[in-house]
Ligand SMILES: NC(=O)c1ccc[n+]([C@@H]2O[C@H](COP(=O)([O-])OP(=O)(O)OC[C@H]3O[C@@H](n4cnc5c(N)ncnc54)[C@H](O)[C@@H]3O)[C@@H](O)[C@H]2O)c1
């Protein structure tokens with residue numbers, strides 16, 4: 607049993623219970639499908655599959671939809687996953703559990719599921735949702751593990767809302783300090799489920815994900831949790847620039863602090879219901895820290911700054927991530943669109959300069975601007 611690191615008595619989180627559940631003979635076992643099979647998608651399937659074997663209320667088998675591709679060997683990725691019980695491209699060296707079944711047919715993968723776990727890079731979700739209209743069970747529930755958002759003509763749209771609106775189902779979110787490769791090795795970490803109204807549904811998701819090394823709690827704040835997961839990727843890009851420029855730990859800590867402050871301000875401006883306490887959950891401060899230390903966004907941004915911005919993020923992503931996808935660069939663009947449309951740019955200098963640097967309008971050094979006379983410095987102005 608992992609130590610309880612979650613000891614705040616006044617917030618509305620719950621700690622998941624690991625005790626075996628009582629038998630529930632009347633109900634047919636719940637079928638779970640994971641929509642996505644990248645780096646985190648594969649780890650999510652592994653976590654879930656270890657629990658469905660133990661919990662009587664769930665069907666053992668976990669379907670995992672695979673965006674099919676042909677490997678250099680000429681074999682289909684989904685076939686190799688089913689043969690080797692391993693996602694050789696996106697999570698090599700890790701057994702997923704024999705009850706994980708890779709399925710390249712999206713419709714078939716979701717047909718019988720009443721719990722749908724969405725975990726693809728965010729730019730693909732709207733297309734996937736459109737394909738799923740009318741193809742899922744009407745009593746299905748969803749959860750999004752996707753860190754990102756879309757910007758529409760009417761304003762920003764969170765991925766959980768895209769899922770809910772297209773499919774007409776409730777959608778919770780799960781975010782946290784969760785570098786997939788570390789969880790794949792069963793190193794202890796925490797995560798936060800965000801739910802809207804129904805705590806019973808949140809409890810079901812907690813039960814599905816929680817293991818001795820993956821400690822899940824829940825908060826009634828979907829937007830807060832999802833915006834934390836989304837916006838921290840922009841802060842990670844800033845931290846990568848600082849690393850690429852070899853500016854040191856104090857500067858990186860300043861970026862983390864300023865970034866967290868802009869995350870909170872942006873979230874509350876968009877959704878006044880967002881709770882301060884959410885920023886102290888795993889989805890908040892903990893995710894900002896881990897992503898600024900060890901994430902893919904940080905790594906690619908470091909390389910970008912080291913090259914003086916001369917190699918594009920697309921080029922670096924393709925070379926360094928081998929098919930995995932960055933979310934921070936497009937999120938910075940989406941956030942910038944919201945800020946400029948609403949006239950908020952000057953209040954979010956870190957977010958806006960990340961975008962300007964990513965698209966080459968500013969040099970990487972612009973991530974810190976020294977200004978002795980910044981009037982609101984004592985209140986935490988975002989320029990250093
Ligand atoms: N990897 C992590 O450590 C991690 C941790 C927590 C959250 N997340 C978040 O989870 C989400 C998914 O990340 P990931 O790491 O599983 O993916 P990934 O970065 O490994 O992306 C690769 C996946 O995208 C798929 N893909 C490529 N083109 C596609 C298309 N046209 N349509 C549909 N799918 C396509 C690939 O088949 C592969 O499954 C992201 O929002 C990410 O921010 C990732």
Ligand SMILES: O=P(O)(O)OC[C@H](O)CO
Nearest residue numbers: 782783784785901902903
């Ligand atoms: O590798 P990144 O930068 O996509 O971040 C991974 C996770 O979101 C960290 O929680």
